Amino acid sequence: MSSFDINLKALRDRFPVAARRIEQASASASSTGYTNEEIGILADLWLADRRWSSQGIYCVSGWCDGWHVEALLAVLPQDAWILVVENDPAVLRRWMAGADVRGVLGDPRLLVGVGRPDEAFFSCLDEVPILDVGEVLPVVFAPGYNRAPAEYATAFTEFARQVNTRRKLWGTAVVDAPLWQSNTFANLARLAAAPDVAALSGAFAGWPMVLVSAGPSLDESLEFVREASRSALVVAVNSSYRAVRHAGVIPHFVLAADPRQFVAMGFRGVAVGGSWLLTTPIVNPEVVAMFEDRCLTWSGSNEIFTEMRRRCGLPVGTTLVEHGTVSACAVDLAALLGCDRVCLVGQDLAVRTDGRTHAVDTFYSDLKLNAVDPGKCRMLSGNTLDRVPVEEKLYVYLKAFEQLVARMPHMRFCNTARLGARIEGVDYVPLASAPAWLGMVERIDPRAIIERAVTSGPGATMTAGQILRVVGRLDVFAREVLAAALKAASMIEGLPDRYASENYRDAAPVRAAIQSARDLRKILSAQPRDTAILEAGQTRLELYRCRRAQKLIAAGAEHWVKIMREREYAWAMAEGAWFLVRRLEESIRTLGGVPNPR
Numbered sequence: 001m002s003s004f005d006i007n008l009k010a011l012r013d014r015f016p017v018a019a020r021r022i023e024q025a026s027a028s029a030s031s032t033g034y035t036n037e038e039i040g041i042l043a044d045l046w047l048a049d050r051r052w053s054s055q056g057i058y059c060v061s062g063w064c065d066g067w068h069v070e071a072l073l074a075v076l077p078q079d080a081w082i083l084v085v086e087n088d089p090a091v092l093r094r095w096m097a098g099a100d101v102r103g104v105l106g107d108p109r110l111l112v113g114v115g116r117p118d119e120a121f122f123s124c125l126d127e128v129p130i131l132d133v134g135e136v137l138p139v140v141f142a143p144g145y146n147r148a149p150a151e152y153a154t155a156f157t158e159f160a161r162q163v164n165t166r167r168k169l170w171g172t173a174v175v176d177a178p179l180w181q182s183n184t185f186a187n188l189a190r191l192a193a194a195p196d197v198a199a200l201s202g203a204f205a206g207w208p209m210v211l212v213s214a215g216p217s218l219d220e221s222l223e224f225v226r227e228a229s230r231s232a233l234v235v236a237v238n239s240s241y242r243a244v245r246h247a248g249v250i251p252h253f254v255l256a257a258d259p260r261q262f263v264a265m266g267f268r269g270v271a272v273g274g275s276w277l278l279t280t281p282i283v284n285p286e287v288v289a290m291f292e293d294r295c296l297t298w299s300g301s302n303e304i305f306t307e308m309r310r311r312c313g314l315p316v317g318t319t320l321v322e323h324g325t326v327s328a329c330a331v332d333l334a335a336l337l338g339c340d341r342v343c344l345v346g347q348d349l350a351v352r353t354d355g356r357t358h359a360v361d362t363f364y365s366d367l368k369l370n371a372v373d374p375g376k377c378r379m380l381s382g383n384t385l386d387r388v389p390v391e392e393k394l395y396v397y398l399k400a401f402e403q404l405v406a407r408m409p410h411m412r413f414c415n416t417a418r419l420g421a422r423i424e425g426v427d428y429v430p431l432a433s434a435p436a437w438l439g440m441v442e443r444i445d446p447r448a449i450i451e452r453a454v455t456s457g458p459g460a461t462m463t464a465g466q467i468l469r470v471v472g473r474l475d476v477f478a479r480e481v482l483a484a485a486l487k488a489a490s491m492i493e494g495l496p497d498r499y500a501s502e503n504y505r506d507a508a509p510v511r512a513a514i515q516s517a518r519d520l521r522k523i524l525s526a527q528p529r530d531t532a533i534l535e536a537g538q539t540r541l542e543l544y545r546c547r548r549a550q551k552l553i554a555a556g557a558e559h560w561v562k563i564m565r566e567r568e569y570a571w572a573m574a575e576g577a578w579f580l581v582r583r584l585e586e587s588i589r590t591l592g593g594v595p596n597p598r
Contacts, residue, residue, distance in 0.1 A: 007096040010105045011112065015124050018114040020087075022096070023385040025089035033321045043068035047075065056135035057081045057128060059154040059159040066095045066104065077522040081128055081448075082139075083111040085155045087148050088394075091109055117155040130166045131544065133173060139272030165521070174544050176259065178579060183259045184304050185583040186285040188471070189590050192276040192308060192462045193293040195454050198318045198338065199276055202447070203453045208213055208232040208438045211330045212251065214239035215348030217417040220361035225345055225433045231440045233339065236275075237286070240346055242266050244359035252446045253540050254291075255333075256283050257326045263287060265363035276450055280320075281305050296454070298329075300313010303536045307529050308470045312462050322542050323400035331404040334411065341412045343429070343438055348420035350388040351377060355397065357391070380421050383428035390421050398423060422534060468591045475584040475596055477530040478577050484489030484523050486572035487514040492567040505559040516561075516565035520573060537583070539576025546572035 012019035046068060054060070055078045063069065063086040072082060092114060095101070104110065106370045111124040138156035145152045154405055210232045212218065212225055218240055219292060225234065226249045236251035238258065244251055250273075255494040257280045277291040281302045286296060291399055299305035300319030308315060318336070320329040327347060334342050351357050355371040358364040377389035380398075390398065398421055405425040414429040414437055422428065429437045491513045499510055523529045535543065550565045585595040 002095040002097070007101055007105060010012070010102040011096070014105070014127070014458065015112050015307070016125055017120045017123050018112045020054055021115040021314075022093050026094050028206055028262075038143075040067050043071050043141075046141060046386055047071055048098040050139075052076050053135040054079050055132055056137070057083065057133050057163065058135075059138045060084045060144075060155055061139070061141050061155070062086060062147065063091050063095060064141070064143050066101070068141055069110070070104055073104065073109060074157070078107055078109070081109050081111060081133075083113055083124065083159065085113045085117065085152065085159070085523045086144070087115065087151045087155070089114045102399070106492055107198050113155070117151075119159045119171075121404065122158070125166060126136060130163065130170050130381045132548070133163065133167070134256055136160060136163050144427055151579055159400050161392070162336050162396075165392070175535060177540040178538040179259050181282075181285065181304070182583060183285055184281040184302060185587045187283065187288050188304075188467060188587050189464065190288050190292075190300075191279070191281050191295060191297050191469050192305065193464070194293075194297050195334070196317050197296045197298050199296065200450065200453050201336055202338040203449050204575045205340075206338050207337070207443070208341040208343060209330070209334045209337070209339040210234050210343045210345055210392055210438070211327065211347065212236040212240045212244055213327050213344070214243070214358045214362050214364070215346040215347075215350075215417055215420060216352050216356050216359055216444070217348050217420060218243055218346030219361075220418070221416060221431060222249070223251050227435060228343070228438060231443055232343070232438050233337070233446050235278075235330055235333070237330075238263050239358065239362050239364065241275075242270050242363070243359050245270050246361055252276065252450070253333075255279075257322060257329065258285050261286075262363055262367060264290075265366060274447065277331075279547075280322075285372075303533045306465065307533060308462060310529075311470050311473075312466050314462070321398070321404060323404070324396045327401065328397070328400055328404055330402075331408060335408060339411070341414075341438065342428065343434055344388060344417065346417065346422075347401075347415055347423075349394045349401070349423065350380070350382065350390045350417075350419065350421040351394070353389070354419060357394075360577040372527055374385040383415060383420050384418055388419060389420050404577045453501055464591050468588065468593045471584055471587050471591065472593065472596075473528055474533060475581065475588065477527055477597065478534065479536065481520070481573060482577035482581060484516070485570045486522040489567060489570035490576055491516045492563055492570065496561070500556055500558075500560040502557040505557065510559065510563065513563060514566070516544040517563075520570060524573075534573075534576060534580055536578035537576065539573065542572035542575045542594075543569075 008019055008023060028399045037294045060082050063084055069084055086538060111127065112126055115121060138159065188552045210225060212234065214237065225244060226247060227236065229249050234251045235253045235255060238254060238256035241251065241254050252275065254275050254277050259282045261284060263284045267287055267290050272290050277295045279288065279295060281299050289533060296315060296576060297322045306316050320332040322329050346359060351372055355374050355546055357372055358370050364370040372391050374389040378395060379387040380390045382388035382417030402424045413424055413426040415426050416429055416431050416434050492591060495509055495513060498504065499507060504510055546568045550566045553564045554560055588595045
């Protein structure tokens with residue numbers, strides 16, 4: 001096997017996107033204009049006065065002969081990262097063909113991006129614990145940068161955006177985890193007994209779908225939605241529902257997934273009869289209560305529902321890809337239902353020149369959150385305008401939507417948002433032409449199809465008795481963890497300061513404290529599925545805080561550092577287990593059971 005093949009395999013194991021682009025590249029690489037000796041001298045000068053921060057992540061321009069990369073790794077802190085971006089895949093191909101460089105490619109601090117800096121390019125950032133990142137900087141290595149300055153400038157800009165976006169998404173996953181789990185337990189009695197959306201699989205084969213979102217263009221599109229409802233399946237997202245109902249249209253489905261309280265504002269005081277709610281267990285419970293028994297779920301990514309279904313002998317629930325916006329769910333939903341066309345309404349993914357972000361009749365207007373500064377937006381290609389302002393969050397949604405559309409080559413898409421951003425793979429169709437694009441054919445009432453599919457399908461997936469038994473078992477586990485965590489934490493807290501000395505490393509109280517920490521971990525490792533549920537709520541946030549605290553514990557005798565870190569872990573698990581116990585108590589009462597005594 002050649003050096004290139006050996007190195008390519010090592011690269012593919014960590015960065016499959018980069019490996020694929022290098023494998024497809026020609027063997028002819030562009031020149032930097034410097035000799036290898038000159039690059040080595042420049043790399044020495046480049047590194048001479050630089051300082052690299054712990055927890056920093058640095059984007060370096062160009063690979064060249066790799067010398068500067070190896071030299072940088074030699075001085076980079078062990079808890080920092082470098083992303084080396086190379087616009088010409090042939091440059092790495094040439095370097096990888098020269099010698100066995102698996103040691104460099106396997107360094108966990110090294111990330112590699114190759115070719116065009118698109119979403120796939122930055123998939124390497126998935127390896128970084130993004131919430132722990134401190135300094136984020138582009139670093140110009142001139143021999144590489146000067147080959148294509150405009151392309152590397154673009155890569156630097158996109159790097160900063162990618163890190164920022166991932167921080168926000170992961171931050172939400174950590175900070176909102178307690179809310180997600182609280183809502184899941186609050187929705188348990190209703191949604192665990194609701195049919196999975198898979199009951200409708202293929203029920204609307206050949207039908208067109210109209211997805212109604214809440215962008216500014218919805219205001220001028222409501223008459224079209226009314227007309228389309230006679231021959232297409234109308235799916236409204238939660239933020240557009242109020243405007244659609246006020247226009248006299250009854251959507252066949254409503255998509256809702258947001259856990260926060262404000263999402264219910266879009267339904268309060270609005271009739272819900274005639275519409276079915278398609279939702280996920282983390283949604284705000286007030287919304288679920290409004291729709292009562294007209295709910296269908298997708299729950300494949302929810303730890304609690306997945307475990308409940310498994311223990312009741314049922315398949316894992318359906319997963320609909322969300323990508324941070326409920327509108328994105330409609331792509332997978334359309335495929336599941338069998339729809340062959342999706343017409344987007346109110347899917348602007350851009351702001352108006354006056355800064356308006358949403359339609360007028362939405363809760364965004366109620367909350368006075370319906371405007372941003374267009375000057376702070378990036379300008380992208382529009383459907384009818386050369387450039388339209390797109391704020392950062394909408395840009396993320398735009399790219400997510402483009403990825404989802406690309407996955408569905410058998411399905412046609414069009415967008416009617418006149419002043420919206422252009423979505424790659426989606427044709428712009430003016431409202432006047434949209435009926436013809438849909439194929440306006442009178443069809444039977446979709447509600448009859450829904451009722452028939454739901455009643456003839458599996459129906460209520462779990463009974464209250466089944467749910468109660470599963471919750472009861474989880475409650476026993478949570479209380480066992482709580483007791484073990486409190487025992488370990490209190491034993492460690494009770495150790496006198498003198499035990500920090502190396503002389504006490506084998507003292508009986510020290511050994512007992514360490515054993516209590518091991519007992520806690522043993523309980524958790526013995527029941528991985530229950531542990532996954534535990535770690536999906538408050539515990540996720542507590543463990544994040546724990547890891548940050550543990551990193552600050554470094555000085556002192558080895559045994560004492562270990563004990564202090566175990567103390568942080570024990571308290572984190574105690575806080576998380578206590579949170580779970582309280583949620584379980586509430587669920588048991590709601591289901592008609594009697595909670596265990598504390």
